Amino acid sequence: MVTKKKTSPSWIDVKAKLIDVDRAGLLDLLQDLYAASKDNQAFLHARFRLGGDVLKPYKTTIDRWL
Template structure:
């Protein structure tokens, strides 16, 4: 078990999440999302949508609580917006992945108990308005998804 634990940070994050170790089991997954979806271009880091999404999939495999998946999915969107608001990007795949992650976030949040939804809905609603700052019809796509989910009617 110790060899498995020391073999990689991914293994450590998985075991911490699975065994409920540490005070913030989401932190390593958030760090990975940030690293890949909002890299430090001045340090020569590159963007990788697939590696950012892998962090969420890894959490889902490790523990898979719906509220944790909602938190990581929304965090992904927030980090992507932070990156897009700081850097000019013309990568259609990045924007398409952001729209899909927002849609996934809405689906996950809609599956939560009504009393658990509110904080997530507030964050998702704020993301809709941030869409106007980045172009690529993000605001329109987010609004369309928001109204199709009809979450504000619940």
């Protein structure tokens, strides 16, 4: 008998589960992700254009070296 090799979950698997999540569940999920790391916070701030210019530190570095 051949055993199937289990692969890691992918975006397709996650997307299939998200279909059953309601609005409150999605907000809870986003809150958990936000609290989990500074990178997630920075991503959400940039995605929703909250706060200042997220590229400013990089622009400053580039300007300094030009």
